[in-house]
Amino acid sequence: MKLAVSGKGGVGKTTVAGTLARILAARGMRVFAIDADPDANLASAVGMAPEAAAAITPISDMTDLIKERTGAEPGAVAPVYKMNPRVDDIPARMSVPAHGVSLLKLGTVKKGGAGCICPESALLRALVSHLLLAEKEVVIVDMEAGLEHLGRATARGVDVMLVVVEPGRRSLQTAAAISRLSADIGIGRVALVVNKVTGDDAGFCEELAREYDVLGCLPFDEDVRLADLKEQAPYDAAPAYAAAVARILDRLETSESKD
Ligand SMILES: Nc1ncnc2c1ncn2[C@@H]1O[C@H](COP(=O)(O)OP(=O)(O)O)[C@@H](O)[C@H]1O
Numbered sequence: 001m002k003l004a005v006s007g008k009g010g011v012g013k014t015t016v017a018g019t020l021a022r023i024l025a026a027r028g029m030r031v032f033a034i035d036a037d038p039d040a041n042l043a044s045a046v047g048m049a050p051e052a053a054a055a056i057t058p059i060s061d062m063t064d065l066i067k068e069r070t071g072a073e074p075g076a077v078a079p080v081y082k083m084n085p086r087v088d089d090i091p092a093r094m095s096v097p098a099h100g101v102s103l104l105k106l107g108t109v110k111k112g113g114a115g116c117i118c119p120e121s122a123l124l125r126a127l128v129s130h131l132l133l134a135e136k137e138v139v140i141v142d143m144e145a146g147l148e149h150l151g152r153a154t155a156r157g158v159d160v161m162l163v164v165v166e167p168g169r170r171s172l173q174t175a176a177a178i179s180r181l182s183a184d185i186g187i188g189r190v191a192l193v194v195n196k197v198t199g200d201d202a203g204f205c206e207e208l209a210r211e212y213d214v215l216g217c218l219p220f221d222e223d224v225r226l227a228d229l230k231e232q233a234p235y236d237a238a239p240a241y242a243a244a245v246a247r248i249l250d251r252l253e254t255s256e257s258k259d
């Protein structure tokens with residue numbers, strides 16, 4: 001299973017992604033958790049100690065590796081470099097283990113304005129594609145925004161795009177926009193997770209489920225907020241939330257896309 005988690009800033013993407021990774025690892029799967037947000041904090045959501053999480057070098061900063069594999073310096077608008085560098089050994093060599101999850105911190109993926117795709121972007125694209133096409137592993141990608149900047153070929157490897165939204169009218173627009181975009185780049189299924197739901201929002205969740213593929217509504221949970229403050233994984237410190245995420249995973253495995 002290859003999952004990407006997207007949505008607006010602050011809605012709870014990283015919290016969901018980290019918790020999903022822990023649940024799948026606890027179920028005995030080999031899980032790769034890819035932090036594709038330049039403002040990376042997936043490691044701590046998985047439960048890695050803050051100092052250890054901060055010490056991980058993002059792949060985009062591994063100058064020697066990028067040069068060795070692509071034949072060009074990072075950041076260079078090089079006239080010639082390998083568009084399909086070798087990456088098959090990188091997941092095993094460069095990922096950092098945490099609670100049974102293999103973490104990869106990508107760093108900044110340049111958007112490649114003015115027709116430029118920099119060497120480090122070529123390497124990151126190749127790496128994510130490689131993982132998404134691997135057969136056995138579970139891959140969870142915590143996205144900054146859309147998947148487009150990783151390229152269409154990469155996006156097509158994603159089985160399900162989970163869009164995290166908060167209750168409210170504006171989230172309908174987000175959901176619609178991400179659904180369109182995901183369909184455009186060839187992602188098979190787009191499903192919503194409504195997060196930070198309180199008692200007043202039950203009606204909204206039901207209404208949303210009539211129109212969209214809603215996998216579940218996660219409660220606003222004080223333990224999640226406290227876990228964040230205590231720098232602990234919600235999987236360890238917010239059992240009710242983790243159980244709700246596990247139900248979302250079960251629904252994902254047993255239900256089919258709405259369209
Ligand atoms: N269900 C929830 N209940 C309470 N707080 C939550 C919940 N989900 C996320 N949060 C909090 O919201 C903040 C943003 O979450 P985060 O996962 O970092 O969002 P994103 O990755 O989308 O920017 C964090 O402080 C997190 O602890």
Ligand SMILES: [Mg+2]
Pocket residue numbers: 013014015037041142
């Ligand atoms: Mg995040």
